Amino acid sequence: xxxxNQDEVGRWVQSLIDADNLHAFYxxxxxxxxxxxxxxxxxxECQRHKDLGFYKRANTVHHVQYVRKYPHLALSKVYVFxxxxxxxxxxxxxxxxxxxxxxxxxxxxxxxxxxxx
Numbered sequence: 292x293x294x295x296n297q298d299e300v301g302r303w304v305q306s307l308i309d310a311d312n313l314h315a316f317y318x319x320x321x322x323x324x325x326x327x328x329x330x331x332x333x334x335x336e337c338q339r340h341k342d343l344g345f346y347k348r349a350n351t352v353h354h355v356q357y358v359r360k361y362p363h364l365a366l367s368k369v370y371v372f373x374x375x376x377x378x379x380x381x382x383x384x385x386x387x388x389x390x391x392x393x394x395x396x397x398x399x400x401x402x403x404x405x406x407x408x
Contacts, residue, residue: 353383355370
């Protein structure tokens with residue numbers, strides 16, 4: 292497989308998705324190398340915390356264009372939308388990555404007592 296050919300990458304990743312084996316992508320040599328490259332480019336800094344003016348070490352690389360929805364972009368650092376280039380791979384800390392995927396949604400607590408106005 293030519294990792295620079297988005298069509299080939301897309302077919303490979305889609306076959307992993309169809310086989311319910313996307314984990315194989317995340318432990319593959321091309322992804323591991325690209326992941327380290329992205330983290331090093333950004334000096335292992337969580338980009339969400341950086342935008343807020345804080346430093347937190349990034350340990351995860353987030354796909355802006357989700358792998359399951361856009362398998363051909365799985366190994367692409369950037370994507371083009373309406374003629375403009377955007378980053379596809381963003382270093383995040385674990386908490387920010389979970390938040391980006393909606394895993395850490397704050398549950399609205401039920402009031403202790405019912406309001407009766």
